[in-house]
Amino acid sequence: xxxxxxxxxxxxxxxxxxxxxxxxxxxxxxxxxxxxxxxxxxxxxxxxxxxxxxxxxxxxxxxxxxxxxxxxxxxxxxxxxxxxxxxxxxxxxxxxxxxxxxxxxxxxxxxxxxxxxxxxxxxxxxxxxxxxxxxxxxxxxxxxxxxxxxxxxxxxxxxxxxxxxxxxxxxxxxxxxxxxxxxxxxxxxxxxxxxxxxxxxxxxxxxxxxxxxxxxxxxxxxxxxxxxxxxxxxxxxxxxxxxxxxxxxxxxxxxxxxxxxxxxxxxxxxxxxxxxxxxxxxxxxxxxxxxxxxxxxxxxxxxxxxxxxxxxxxxxxxxxxxxxxxxxxxxxxxxxxxxxxxxxxxxxxxxxxxxxxxxxxxxxxxxxxxxxxxxxxxxxxxxxxxxxxxxxxxxxxxxxx
Amino acid sequence: xxxxxxxxxxxxxxxxxxxxxxxxxxxxxxxxxxxxxxxxxxxxxxxxxxxxxxxxxxxxxxxxxxxxxxxxxxxxxxxxxxxxxxxxxxxxxxxxxxxxxxxxxxxxxxxxxxxxxxxxxxxxxxxxxxxxxxxxxxxxxxxxxxxxxxxxxxxxxxxxxxxxxxxxxxxxxxxxxxxxxxxxxxxxxxxxxxxxxxxxxxxxxxxxxxxxxxxxxxxxxxxxxxxxxxxxxxxxxxxxxxxxxxxxxxxxxxxxxx
Numbered sequence: 001x002x003x004x005x006x007x008x009x010x011x012x013x014x015x016x017x018x019x020x021x022x023x024x025x026x027x028x029x030x031x032x033x034x035x036x037x038x039x040x041x042x043x044x045x046x047x048x049x050x051x052x053x054x055x056x057x058x059x060x061x062x063x064x065x066x067x068x069x070x071x072x073x074x075x076x077x078x079x080x081x082x083x084x085x086x087x088x089x090x091x092x093x094x095x096x097x098x099x100x101x102x103x104x105x106x107x108x109x110x111x112x113x114x115x116x117x118x119x120x121x122x123x124x125x126x127x128x129x130x131x132x133x134x135x136x137x138x139x140x141x142x143x144x145x146x147x148x149x150x151x152x153x154x155x156x157x158x159x160x161x162x163x164x165x166x167x168x169x170x171x172x173x174x175x176x177x178x179x180x181x182x183x184x185x186x187x188x189x190x191x192x193x194x195x196x197x198x199x200x201x202x203x204x205x206x207x208x209x210x211x212x213x214x215x216x217x218x219x220x221x222x223x224x225x226x227x228x229x230x231x232x233x234x235x236x237x238x239x240x241x242x243x244x245x246x247x248x249x250x251x252x253x254x255x256x257x258x259x260x261x262x263x264x265x266x267x268x269x270x271x272x273x274x275x276x277x278x279x280x281x282x283x284x285x286x287x288x289x290x291x292x293x294x295x296x297x298x299x300x301x302x303x304x305x306x307x308x309x310x311x312x313x314x315x316x317x318x319x320x321x322x323x324x325x326x327x328x329x330x331x332x333x334x335x336x337x338x339x340x341x342x343x344x345x346x347x348x349x350x351x352x353x354x355x356x357x358x359x360x361x362x363x364x365x366x367x368x369x370x371x372x373x374x375x376x377x378x379x380x381x382x383x384x385x386x387x388x389x390x391x392x393x394x395x396x397x398x399x400x401x
Numbered sequence: 402x403x404x405x406x407x408x409x410x411x412x413x414x415x416x417x418x419x420x421x422x423x424x425x426x427x428x429x430x431x432x433x434x435x436x437x438x439x440x441x442x443x444x445x446x447x448x449x450x451x452x453x454x455x456x457x458x459x460x461x462x463x464x465x466x467x468x469x470x471x472x473x474x475x476x477x478x479x480x481x482x483x484x485x486x487x488x489x490x491x492x493x494x495x496x497x498x499x500x501x502x503x504x505x506x507x508x509x510x511x512x513x514x515x516x517x518x519x520x521x522x523x524x525x526x527x528x529x530x531x532x533x534x535x536x537x538x539x540x541x542x543x544x545x546x547x548x549x550x551x552x553x554x555x556x557x558x559x560x561x562x563x564x565x566x567x568x569x570x571x572x573x574x575x576x577x578x579x580x581x582x583x584x585x586x587x588x589x590x591x592x593x594x595x596x597x598x599x600x601x602x603x604x605x606x607x608x609x610x611x612x613x614x615x616x617x618x619x620x621x622x623x624x625x626x627x628x629x630x631x632x633x634x635x636x637x638x639x640x641x642x643x644x645x646x647x648x649x650x651x652x653x654x655x656x657x658x659x
Contacts, residue, residue: 286530288468289531291469363597364594364595364599367593
């Protein structure tokens, strides 16, 4: 989990109203809340600002991100500052203020920890659990939880299985199994591991000097490192290396990740790369029919319409023909996570919609729908797990009346 | 001026030539009508061919743009057709035209080959995007159909019209079949894109090719290289329809502005 701990603090008094530690090495909540309130007040005074200016406090191995509500401030201790984590924290603060608004005026016991638990699970735990997440039930797990649904869930499932297997085993809907896994993880009765998927995009890690090199890497594993450039999904890297055994290749990637030689790119960057592939494939397929000039024109006009709403789209351009280029400034923003995945997702989704609407006028409904279907198939081969994150149904053209 | 203004001007020119020729023929000036169409046909073909190359030549061959390539091949084909039309002028001047008639057909073949090449490349490109058929089945089917139909028609024409020159039959029958093939492929492509603006240039292209196709069918029935104004008039109208297709196709993206 990328989050170490979460704190919700009352700004006026500096009292920590809620905290949750996901690791053993968390800060003392009251100490931290006093520090954060004092520091943010100091910055506000120093800069004579009406709105609070402080955004983060940085340590050697952690960063404390701060987001402000109307009368509370939320803080998370994490490894990296990212728009993704900030969006979640902001949402959590809003939910807290809505749910416990009365605490703004009076101090009463509202059983916050029990009642707010579900919101934190939804924001920070549930999102890291997928259907193929591997669950490992901890030894002596019975000592950690008394929740009836978690106990009955863990009693029946195998000690090591995926969430999907657990759902099939218990004959319950997958969504229920995902939620139960989240609760079990919250109770620390299980550990989870997300396996490497063919869709995943890796980049060389920026961490140096921490790699355990006591055991040398196998030569075939070393050979693969060059393929992880932060833009190529594993499926394409495997094709380039002419790998016959994808499972073994995924194991090699997992080993490189474990050794901290490579790391997963941010969700925003992953979405940008996936959408770029989809957009390029769509433009290429359409250009085969109407020509490159027309498709370049369609792309530029669609982008121009959207730049006002999504300014970062100005950094998406076309190279020769219809090859999409993400300018380095946008790539840097997605890699650093300073642009949220939702913003990237929305921008590219609408751009794809605008392009398909314009091409529909040239080709008609049936051909563009066929092209969209073929593009989806192409993307599915390289992004088997995440191709459906693109809302293909929004791209389906219907005859205008 | 917009693309449609040029297109309407070209269509008006076609009507003008048609009405003039019909009037000349109606008032008994057959020779004048024939001379006029004989001269106009090759010049129209070469002019439209050059216009097409100017519009589509650069994009097609340098940038491997399949859409532009289709029209570039057709433009190049028209330049070859103009050679065939120049030959027709020679035929009209010659006493014994049997060998020259065969030559006209022979000169038309490279132009027609370029048209077929253009339409097949476009069909291939279309298939790669729409995935209408898998593998090589379509190409195999088209090749077999063209060959079998050409052979069958040569046999039928030779039996029905035993007095006709066999060499001319061997040349003109495949011309009819290939024109028919191009016509039906274009019809199918037009049907696929019937709801979109891409259908507009394709429709005019289809009109142009259909005139040549019907003229070729007419040749099979009435005999090759008849010295009539009708033959050349059909060619002129066909070339002008193709010119309209070029004018619209060149600016297909302009409709996006609205």
